[in-house]
Amino acid sequence: MKIFELDIENVRGIPNLSLRPGGKNLVVWGLNGSGKSAVVDAIDFLLTGHISRLIGEGTGDISLAKHGHHILHKQEEAMVRALIKLDLVKEPIEIKRHMDKPTDVEINCEKDSKEFVEFVLWNAQRGQHVLARREILKYIHSEAGNRAKRIQELLNLSDIESIRGALVSVKHRAEEENRTSQHGVKVAEAAINQTVGEKSFSQQSILDYSNKNRKTLGGNALTKVTTINIQKDIRKPADSSNVIGMNSAQFDRVLENVNSEISPEQKEKRAIIDKKLRKIIQEIRSDKDSLKKSARLQLTQAGIRLIDTDGSCPLCDTPWKPGELLNYLKEKIKKGKQIAENNEAINEMCNELSSHFEQLSSSLKTLIQATAKIELVQEKALLVEWLKQLEGLSVLINNPIEKYPIQEEEIDIITNLKASKKIDQVLVNIKKVVKERVPDLTPELSAWTSLVQLTENLKALETAKVKLEQSNKYLKRATILHDSFHTARDKIMGVLYDTVRDRFVELYRQLHNEDESKFTAVLKPVGPALDFEVDFYNCGSHPPHALHSEGHQDSMGICLYLALAENLNKGLINLIILDDVVMSVDNEHRKKLCSLLSTSFPEKQFIITTHDRTWANQLKAEGLVKSNELIEFNNWNIDTGPQVSYDVILWDKIAECLGKGDVPNAAFYLRRGLESFFCETCDSLEASIKYNIQQKWELGDWCPAVLKQYRNLVKQGKNAANSWSDEEALKKLDEREKISAAIFETSQAEQWNINEEVHYNSWKDSQKEDFYPVVEAFKDLCSLFECSKCGCKLKVVSADKEKTNVRCSCGNENWNLTEKRKN
Numbered sequence: 001m002k003i004f005e006l007d008i009e010n011v012r013g014i015p016n017l018s019l020r021p022g023g024k025n026l027v028v029w030g031l032n033g034s035g036k037s038a039v040v041d042a043i044d045f046l047l048t049g050h051i052s053r054l055i056g057e058g059t060g061d062i063s064l065a066k067h068g069h070h071i072l073h074k075q076e077e078a079m080v081r082a083l084i085k086l087d088l089v090k091e092p093i094e095i096k097r098h099m100d101k102p103t104d105v106e107i108n109c110e111k112d113s114k115e116f117v118e119f120v121l122w123n124a125q126r127g128q129h130v131l132a133r134r135e136i137l138k139y140i141h142s143e144a145g146n147r148a149k150r151i152q153e154l155l156n157l158s159d160i161e162s163i164r165g166a167l168v169s170v171k172h173r174a175e176e177e178n179r180t181s182q183h184g185v186k187v188a189e190a191a192i193n194q195t196v197g198e199k200s201f202s203q204q205s206i207l208d209y210s211n212k213n214r215k216t217l218g219g220n221a222l223t224k225v226t227t228i229n230i231q232k233d234i235r236k237p238a239d240s241s242n243v244i245g246m247n248s249a250q251f252d253r254v255l256e257n258v259n260s261e262i263s264p265e266q267k268e269k270r271a272i273i274d275k276k277l278r279k280i281i282q283e284i285r286s287d288k289d290s291l292k293k294s295a296r297l298q299l300t301q302a303g304i305r306l307i308d309t310d311g312s313c314p315l316c317d318t319p320w321k322p323g324e325l326l327n328y329l330k331e332k333i334k335k336g337k338q339i340a341e342n343n344e345a346i347n348e349m350c351n352e353l354s355s356h357f358e359q360l361s362s363s364l365k366t367l368i369q370a371t372a373k374i375e376l377v378q379e380k381a382l383l384v385e386w387l388k389q390l391e392g393l394s395v396l397i398n399n400p401i402e403k404y405p406i407q408e409e410e411i412d413i414i415t416n417l418k419a420s421k422k423i424d425q426v427l428v429n430i431k432k433v434v435k436e437r438v439p440d441l442t443p444e445l446s447a448w449t450s451l452v453q454l455t456e457n458l459k460a461l462e463t464a465k466v467k468l469e470q471s472n473k474y475l476k477r478a479t480i481l482h483d484s485f486h487t488a489r490d491k492i493m494g495v496l497y498d499t500v501r502d503r504f505v506e507l508y509r510q511l512h513n514e515d516e517s518k519f520t521a522v523l524k525p526v527g528p529a530l531d532f533e534v535d536f537y538n539c540g541s542h543p544p545h546a547l548h549s550e551g552h553q554d555s556m557g558i559c560l561y562l563a564l565a566e567n568l569n570k571g572l573i574n575l576i577i578l579d580d581v582v583m584s585v586d587n588e589h590r591k592k593l594c595s596l597l598s599t600s601f602p603e604k605q606f607i608i609t610t611h612d613r614t615w616a617n618q619l620k621a622e623g624l625v626k627s628n629e630l631i632e633f634n635n636w637n638i639d640t641g642p643q644v645s646y647d648v649i650l651w652d653k654i655a656e657c658l659g660k661g662d663v664p665n666a667a668f669y670l671r672r673g674l675e676s677f678f679c680e681t682c683d684s685l686e687a688s689i690k691y692n693i694q695q696k697w698e699l700g701d702w703c704p705a706v707l708k709q710y711r712n713l714v715k716q717g718k719n720a721a722n723s724w725s726d727e728e729a730l731k732k733l734d735e736r737e738k739i740s741a742a743i744f745e746t747s748q749a750e751q752w753n754i755n756e757e758v759h760y761n762s763w764k765d766s767q768k769e770d771f772y773p774v775v776e777a778f779k780d781l782c783s784l785f786e787c788s789k790c791g792c793k794l795k796v797v798s799a800d801k802e803k804t805n806v807r808c809s810c811g812n813e814n815w816n817l818t819e820k821r822k823n
């Protein structure tokens with residue numbers, strides 16, 4: 001897409017403006033505050049429906065609705081129209097967007113083409129067509145994560161980052177569910193331990209307990225216990241009026257477990273653990289550096305467990321030789337010995353507390369079932385509340401460094417396990433009611449009740465194990481999906497970033513080949529971030545803003561942006577807007593940037609704004625724009641906006657003045673025009689002038705230097721042609737030499753600084769008839785230094801600091817300056 005016509009009405013600082021770039025490059029220059037950026041804002045709004053300058057960090061209450069239109073006009077009066085041309089559509093297409101309906105764009109074209117235009121405008125939403133000075137900072141100065149985000153937005157890769165974030169969340173959720181499922185299995189096992197009267201879980205104790213009770217009921221001994229066979233081939237006793245679902249021995253054990261956990265002895269043990277735990281955690285929290293190191297160490301320890309068999313890093317998938325990463329991480333843990341010891345102590349103490357919570361939780365669940373059956377409503381409610389409090393404590397010890405309570409008023413939380421002050425009386429009351437309402441059981445009924453309780457426990461364990469198995473599968477799949485995505489992303493993004501990096505290095509070397517011809521760069525994804533480092537004069541890689549000057553940083557930003565732009569929808573949006581991007585780039589490198597834009601991006605349409613007239617003239621001199629594509633904004637005021645002046649051809653402007661009989665102004669334009677012309681020509685031909693400490697030169701300095709250099713170059717070209725026996729080239733240069741000698745004589749330019757008759761003061765006092773020959777003479781003189789075909793200035797081309805050619809942009813003029821070597 002390229003812009004052929006652009007009409008702006010009441011947008012920002014422009015009430016009314018019509019530009020006709022015709023698909024060609026366009027340069028808008030003017031002082032700060034002259035309205036240049038309003039052109040950028042208008043195009044931005046037309047293509048995207050918003051103005052990027054008005055959104056994002058630091059914009060606060062600024063909005064398109066309030067500040068997008070001209071301040072003296074209404075929002076509905078603001079509009080931007082353009083006639084655009086797409087490579088795949090034959091006819092130009094008109095598009096319009098009104099400020100009061102920013103999401104709606106009018107597209108006037110054939111129906112088949114409309115969908116394609118909509119697709120192009122959808123791609124434009126990324127804002128890849130605009131590079132402003134403030135944007136350069138996002139590529140160069142940004143943190144790695146922010147830089148990655150900005151570049152991914154530009155490359156339309158934001159969806160990849162969204163998917164990555166979603167997969168990370170899924171994996172974290174799977175890990176959390178897996179931890180919960182593991183805890184569920186431990187709780188179920190604790191309930192079985194309580195039923196069979198053992199301290200630790202084992203299949204043998206379950207088998208022994210089952211067979212003991214089956215024997216009482218006349219059943220055969222089992223070799224393996226399941227929920228299906230535990231009550232198989234035994235009969236239910238006739239008298240089964242037990243209302244609490246357990247025998248008295250089981251009930252007594254449950255009460256004993258609860259009383260044991262809240263006994264003074266257990267409280268004292270937990271108090272000792274709690275005191276040690278608080279001290280370590282308090283020390284870690286008081287030292288931010290220690291907190292960071294502890295977090296890193298935990299990550300390192302987790303990383304060791306997750307290292308793949310191929311040795312690659314489980315966090316970023318960076319490949320390591322087998323065993324190297326493991327040894328490296330072990331060494332890190334060894335160096336952080338004290339932190340490792342602290343973490344190990346914390347884990348050990350938390351595991352011990354966790355076992356108390358699990359045992360007590362299991363007992364409370366059993367008591368809650370019993371109180372429900374004997375309808376002890378208040379007691380049940382208190383037990384339910386206590387169980388919730390215990391579950392809350394489990395959360396605290398799962399992440400102790402961040403969440404464990406260490407304040408004085410919180411000391412009894414762990415010690416008392418949040419038990420109510422009424423709990424002793426409640427437990428006594430529950431036991432009393434059970435004794436009164438539940439008769440003593442016969443041995444057979446007691447055995448039956450025991451098997452029923454164990455069956456329920458086993459079913460709960462089976463359910464917990466099924467959940468754990470499901471969570472294991474979920475975690476495994478989430479991990480595979482997460483890791484596979486990251487591997488594929490890093491591989492594909494790595495190729496993309498390598499391509500961008502290589503092109504960036506190539507462009508930057510073109511700009512700084514005189515001192516950074518061996519410049520290199522690193523541009524690679526590291527997890528969700530993007531590392532960007534550059535070589536500093538063969539002294540290693542560093543962040544771009546660490547050692548390089550602002551001018552070099554700006555050059556890097558421009559080159560990186562252009563390298564990225566080459567990878568953006570080729571053939572869709574061949575428009576690049578550079579909004580005052582060379583603020584810190586010196587004059588020499590600006591000239592090289594002109595050449596780079598012209599030669600490396602011939603298919604792009606550049607719209608460039610600048611406050612620097614020299615930069616604008618350099619863009620013209622290098623052939624990036626012609627005279628009618630260079631526009632000056634000046635004399636801006638709030639009512640009329642900027643005054644627009646096209647850079648018309650010098651001779652047309654002089655002819656216009658002479659047509660009015662205005663010789664003084666004609667003389668002024670000739671003098672100023674020639675001064676600018678020969679200044680630029682002196683640069684393009686590499687002519688030497690006498691040094692001036694004030695660095696102020698005039699036409700009398702530029703012109704003789706150019707003529708002298710021109711003669712030298714023609715002579716050098718003739719010598720080269722003779723050495724190669726190139727008769728055609730020699731003939732052309734001979735003809736140039738004769739014509740130039742006559743023109744030099746007619747214009748008297750060689751005597752510029754000794755002949756008063758050719759000075760501006762004499763010109764302005766001339767009559768119209770006397771001034772015409774002067775104009776024609778200098779018009780012929782200027783034509784010597786321009787190509788008759790492309791209109792661009794002749795330019796010296798060098799290699800290894802040796803002048804090799806004089807040529808124009810199109811190659812129509814090309815003088816060889818290198819003589820044939822003699823044997």
